[in-house]
Amino acid sequence: MTPSLTRRGLAGLALGLALGGALPALAQSSGEPVMIGVSGPLTGPQAQYGALWKQGFDLALERINAEGGIDGRPLEYTFEDSQNDPRQTIAIAQKFISDPAIVVEVGDFSSTASMAASPLYQRGGLVQFGFTNSHPDFTKTGDYMWSSSISQSQEQQVMADYAVDRLGLRRIAVLHLNTDWGTTAKNIFVEEAKKRGAEVVAAEGYLPDEKDFRATLTRIKASDPDGLLLESYYSDGALLVRQIREVGIDLPIVAVGSVYSPDFLSLAGDAANGVHTTAYFTPVSPRPEVQAFIKDFTAEYGQEPNNFNAMAYDTMNILAEVMRRHGTTREEIKAGLGEISGVPSVLFPEVSFDPETRRVMGLEPTELIVKDGAFQLFQP
């Protein structure tokens, strides 16, 4: 460990303490816990994301509670398994709404599962805080739906900037997950690319459980693109880049930020080299919050954090900060989300929410490329 890193870590710690406000330094929290209800997948096809969330939540709570929790009360969460299934998210919503101990709800994972429960949370007056819900309609159900997930219109503008303006691609082939997320992303990207003077020559959707893309890629190749854009998650993204190279396509690949994960590198192997992506959370960022998070996470779990870990970690910190500044009742949290600003987090330098769209503001994407089996800053 270099001294400079240690200083950064200390700076991060000091900053965190300063933001803790009037709390006594390093006071252990005690008393009635402040309870957050989490609805997410612990079993079923999306179970891995629930596991990633837990790691992020636990790490954040450890720190928050070591610093005195919420005005001396420990912050805790209860995790209900929804299997990312709308039938179960609405049952869980009833449970949380009727439990007076729950002050805010977090989740669910997919927009489908989350939005099924949204009308209930809206009527029940409990904030539904979705941090993986990039669906443009997620926050539209009502004023109790808030999201720290980058909306897809924001994300796809970044992708189009990267692919068209930075890399100079003019004939782009898009491969996208044929889900609400992937299709929305594709549609917005097509428009944004057009605005920047590029053409989308092919767009192919695939289902999340598909593994074989050779025929699809042959079709893509026949459309004669000069670059590929992947609207994928990391596991299917890895399968794709391997097979892209196997069918002999040797063009630049730009992948949406959700491939940013160590697992993408191990699953894709050598084929990952040369893949462009963007990240809001990246270890190469010099910001002290990021470095402190990576250090703590690696020490706790013996592995490097990924994007989902970071988003979960941020979620707890943002909510804790809202509660500290504005109070812990359901209504105070809802009002607080609209007013809070300048919260530093791992993903964003300064978090605040647009009170109109109830979406996070203050993005600052980092452009990355895979080199020698690692994500590195892209310098053309």
Place this chain on the structure above:
Amino acid sequence: MGSILSLPWFDFTVSGVVIGSIYALMAVGLALIFGVANLINFAHGAVFTVGAYVGWVCAVALGLPLWATVPLVALGGGLVGAGIEYIAIRPLNRQSRIAPLLATIGVGLILDQIVHILFGANPRALPVPMPGWRVSVGQGSIGPIDITIFVTAVIAAAALYAFLFRTRLGMAVRATAQDEDAAKQMGVNIHAVNMAVFAIAGALGAIAGLLVGIYYNAIDPNTSFQIMLKGMVAIVIGGMANVPGAIGGGVILGLIESYGIALFGASYRNLFAFAVLLLMLLVKPNGLFAKGREREAEPMTGTFVIQSMPVRPPGWLLALGVAAAALVPLAGQPYLTQVMTNAFLYALAAISLTLIAGTVGLVSIGHAALLAIGAYASALLTIAGLPVALGLVAAAAITALLGTALAYPAFRLRGHYVAIGTLAIGEIVSLVILNWTSLTNGSMGVFGIPPLTLFGVDFFSTNPSYWLVLGLVVVFALLQTRLLSSHLGRTWRAIREDTVAAETYGVGSNYYKGLAYGFAGFTAGLAGAVTAHQFSYINFDTFNLLTSVLILTIVILGGLGNVTGAIVAAVLVAGLPEMFRVLAEYRMLFYGAALLLLIRFRPRGLLGSG
């Protein structure tokens, strides 16, 4: 035409053969088991997954070389295969064909869940050092692993063929397949034969899992069902019990998918697979390579309803039960009320399935399709401006018509062909919803479905929506019970018991099957429509294969054909796992074990089949 001809057909052919050899490798094991046990082993996909993870433990965790990994994987798969025979097949020896098929679904769920618990859901890399050379074929290339997969499939098929037709044990296997009792009398130990076959097929399936894992450099516990379905389509193409035909079937399926993608795009892939499956079942159920009708269709219509006296609870008890159910919201626990609403929605779906599966004898693994049709019909109509009350009725009517028309081809199928055929229909409905973007909004789903209000009265709050659903269950249960005691019920049961005899007596079986489907479709469509208004958002995956399996589990638990049983079982199946939320990770284990134990120990269900 010029543009079609100018497509890189050679490259599409290569792509088709590469994926086709993976399907072929799966199909060989399935065909072998079908040949002996006359059964589609739905757990074969889970064996594939187990093989992949045993391979990961050996090659990555223990760092063993490939030559040591392969036999260990084969051993592991063989043991699992033998275990499946011992647990799910042997005890059901004297039951009808559909019983072991459902038992293998249960075993598959259990195995998948065990892998899931042990290794987590995250995909893992399976980096096994392979020779670095690649052969350029067309514009792409194939590597040593592609060739290994194809060669393994061919060698396995050839070896099995030689084993079946050149060895004494092989002869015993074939004798067992033809006539179990006769084989037994000739001194064949049929249990040992069956177990040997399942072990061989298990070893093959596990090796397939390892090879495919290496090919993709990725393994995850959620691949089982998809790969099993593709293997199943391959053996239907190649001829169910035809081991060499399985290779042809796999490659043909790969080519059809690849050419389909070439012409229409990637999102149509599975639609082609299942359409081919359905077509084959209808036109050439013995496969492309059959010389004639080798295997006689099963004499039974294909239920495993054994005559039993259904428990008939007295009327006052039922009335008391309904009254107690109506009081649930007064407990002041919205969560409990919501869980019960879900349970009664399942009950409504189960009532409709118990009619077609139990009373008429068409055991369907695609029932969720009816829910999906009802849900989409009501959602789209009400968004277009129709009042919700009319939307619900229209959706139910549309489901009745469309559902019957869709299932009509399956009416002539028998035994487990019904199960496969309905499964295919269910998948096709879901894939059409996915691809018919102009009507259904495709993968984006339908958002902003109006909440339940009937004639200006609020039915969307927790309690009113509960009472509404409960009311629907009571009305349709009474209606169906009334139908079953009429001449219609007698005719349906006659068709189930012996279709040929019924037709001899002048009963047009298709007409009566159609009536049953129409009534069931109406009920199921209504259940789907109410669900859609409750969720306010649905997509093509809201009612999936797992929903179908769950509804079938409920119906079997309640006793096939038993209306009261279906309702009680729905409350148990949908309610119990909620009470054991602490055991969340084991929920699927619970479903799998329940299905398996039921078929084993109470095939007539809790309340007996009627």
